[in-house]
Amino acid sequence: MPAITAVCRVARLQPDSGSLGVTAIDKQPLDEPVAVKKTGVYGDIQANRVHHGGPDKAVYAFADEDAAHFGALLGRDVEPGLFGENLRTSGLDVTGAMLGERWHIGESLVVEVTMPRTPCATFARRMREPQWVKRFTTEGRPGAYLRVIKAGPVVAGDEIVVGARPAHGITIGDCFAGLTAEQARDLLEIEREGGFVADPVVKIARKTAAQQLA
Structure with a gap:
């Protein structure tokens, strides 16, 4: 059964050499349940609200399986939150998720897949890897942004049930490619x-x- 393996939110704003001077990409796992509302995980923030956050990008999900792939590529662990994700999943093909499909998480949370993540310069600076945006893009495993259809709590261990999938068949991977x-x-x-x-x-x-x- 697909499940949430980690729930992450910003631990603290970090200095960044970009135009804002700070970044909220540093997400850290939580031990306790946390509410997810229309604006995202309670207590989470975005430093750059022009390109991040908002109802259609309220939550960012990334798969354990894709993290393992990047870990092998980089030769180091890709621990939960490193890529700035809010939800780490297991047993779910996030790249293969269809635009518009809904995930029922835990007792009441319902989210909808909206679009793939687009890697940016802030992400590259965080990773400190040469040509990171190009390398991340080439691998074709971007993770998915989600909008919140029904607010509710989430905690590591919650099961994910995928609802009806749209007939168009267009996936996160298709959109990203x-x-x-x-x-x-x-x-x-x-x-x-x-x-x-x-x-x-x-x-x-x-x-x-x-x-x-x-």
Whole structure:
């Protein structure tokens, strides 16, 4: 059964050489249950709220299996929170999660998969690895952002039940690698019919569809 293996939130703001001077990427595991609300894990913050956080990026999930892959690549452990994730999962193919699928976590928390994580310069500085953004992108294991459909508590050990999966079949991995013209049209049709598609994904879909017509 898929499960949560760690719940993380910012421990403290850390100095950073970027334009803001600080970063909230330093997430650390919690021992006790914590509430997850529309804005994310209670007590968590984002230093750069232009590119991070918000309802469509309320929670960031990353798989133990993908962490092990990167650990082998880097020759060191990728402990929970190192990549700035809020939830570490086990037994769940996060890259294969479909945009719009819902996860029922623990007793009451319900979240929806919205988009892949885009690696940034802050992430690269945290990792202190040469060409980290390129290397992370090449591996195609970005983790998934989630929006909160129903607030509730979460703690390590909570089971994850994947609800009905959307018929479009477009996964986090597909979106991260680059949408095809057909996938872009499918997502735009869902959005036109009133279905939820995260704004950044809509913008990508529009650009992809426009390039196809050019």
